[in-house]
Amino acid sequence: MTDLEIRDVPEADVDGMIDFSGLVFHQRIRERDLERWRWMMRRAERIGAWSGGVRAGQLATLPMRLAVPGGTVDCSAITAVGVLPTHRRRGVLSAMIERMHADAIAAGRPVAALWASEGAIYGRYGFGLADRAVELEVDTSRPLALRTEPDPRPLRLVDPAEAPAVLGPIHEAALARRPGGLVRDAEWWARTVLPDEELSDERLTEPRVVVHPEGYAIYRTGRGTVRLEDLVAADPRVEAALWQYLAGIDLTSRIKAPSRPVDDLLPHMAADPDQVRTTAEYGALWLRLVDVPAALRARSWAADDAFVLDVADARITGNHGRWRLETGGEPACERTTGAPDLSLDVADLGAVHLGGARLSTLVRIGAVTEHTPGAAARLDAALAVPLAPYTNDDF
Numbered sequence: 001m002t003d004l005e006i007r008d009v010p011e012a013d014v015d016g017m018i019d020f021s022g023l024v025f026h027q028r029i030r031e032r033d034l035e036r037w038r039w040m041m042r043r044a045e046r047i048g049a050w051s052g053g054v055r056a057g058q059l060a061t062l063p064m065r066l067a068v069p070g071g072t073v074d075c076s077a078i079t080a081v082g083v084l085p086t087h088r089r090r091g092v093l094s095a096m097i098e099r100m101h102a103d104a105i106a107a108g109r110p111v112a113a114l115w116a117s118e119g120a121i122y123g124r125y126g127f128g129l130a131d132r133a134v135e136l137e138v139d140t141s142r143p144l145a146l147r148t149e150p151d152p153r154p155l156r157l158v159d160p161a162e163a164p165a166v167l168g169p170i171h172e173a174a175l176a177r178r179p180g181g182l183v184r185d186a187e188w189w190a191r192t193v194l195p196d197e198e199l200s201d202e203r204l205t206e207p208r209v210v211v212h213p214e215g216y217a218i219y220r221t222g223r224g225t226v227r228l229e230d231l232v233a234a235d236p237r238v239e240a241a242l243w244q245y246l247a248g249i250d251l252t253s254r255i256k257a258p259s260r261p262v263d264d265l266l267p268h269m270a271a272d273p274d275q276v277r278t279t280a281e282y283g284a285l286w287l288r289l290v291d292v293p294a295a296l297r298a299r300s301w302a303a304d305d306a307f308v309l310d311v312a313d314a315r316i317t318g319n320h321g322r323w324r325l326e327t328g329g330e331p332a333c334e335r336t337t338g339a340p341d342l343s344l345d346v347a348d349l350g351a352v353h354l355g356g357a358r359l360s361t362l363v364r365i366g367a368v369t370e371h372t373p374g375a376a377a378r379l380d381a382a383l384a385v386p387l388a389p390y391t392n393d394d395f
């Protein structure tokens, strides 16, 4: 599109972005959701695409920190992306992504992440599907017998207002064990994790928060169902105690957990596996390594090794080419002219970065080329994480 202009959207125009989101996502923005939208859009770096005086597209970036193995990294969390139905497929999104990449590089954020409305959109921009989640359903019309002895320490219900102070340290400790989550500040807890109003189903209660010294569960109830929003536990016995609590709530006969890690323990803990069903599995976080060497240095590695990676990146030229990665001790990643062990697209590097997808699989399907026999298996060993990556932050 010849007259396309990408520019910042001022804070005074936040409501314009919200109306635009309603249009492209086919939503009626309700009065009670407006405050949450305004909070999120004010917090974001906002860009708009204009054509002939018409707002043709928009993209918002929330500066966050993402848990990676061994720590956290600055991350551009991308949201509220849309293009007018009258202007689609003319390169508006591509122009906004180009600007987003430039902004992320300027801000020194090595990675960008998003939840995709459709899986077909973001691979071309260098994003790879970095983690997945499952939906579980538990039949609690009879007692839930577990193979794991529940931790006997007492549970207590706390006011959601206390959540940032009480749950915050438990959540931070969980991020150190499992990559894929976002660091949450008090506002994030209040607005996105524990909003009083339930966003999609009005028949459920406000959130209930049950806390253990080393874990917590957030849930809502209604119509005989416990809907689990978030459950974090420092070890399997704490996890067993929380599930048993949820299964024992009076006047309910089912737990529905729309988002759990793919390696959730409950299906293995249940003495009767038929009582726990995995009802769906779906792609969650898409990850883009905006600064390949910085991102590779920002995570810890599970094996001491060295690789030459030939990275293809059609959108960010600074990433394109050969990198020597050393995963022992202090990780290092420098430009090299050495012969590559593996050739891969930056999107595939994003997919394996948190230890979710496996390079060996990508070699088998022909997406990644292995020049040095065994290199993919060795890099998989270095990328390996004890717990599967998992994201339960909605943005």
Ligand SMILES: CC(=O)SCCNC(=O)CCNC(=O)[C@H](O)C(C)(C)COP(=O)(O)OP(=O)(O)OC[C@H]1O[C@@H](n2cnc3c(N)ncnc32)[C@H](O)[C@@H]1OP(=O)(O)O
Pocket (backbone or CB within 6 Å): 024, 025, 078, 079, 080, 081, 082, 083, 084, 087, 088, 089, 090, 091, 092, 093, 094, 095, 114, 115, 116, 117, 118, 120, 121, 124
């Ligand atoms: C993080 C988030 O917010 S995810 C939400 C994304 N937004 C939505 O789903 C809302 C509804 N959809 C839209 O607003 C738009 O269709 C968008 C934003 C998905 C795409 O915007 P467009 O301006 O049409 O994309 P653009 O013209 O830059 O497309 C670039 C390429 O991506 C392809 N593409 C774009 N959208 C899609 C799609 N949904 N499925 C498959 N391919 C797509 C185009 O065909 C094009 O391919 P090409 O380069 O081979 O020709």
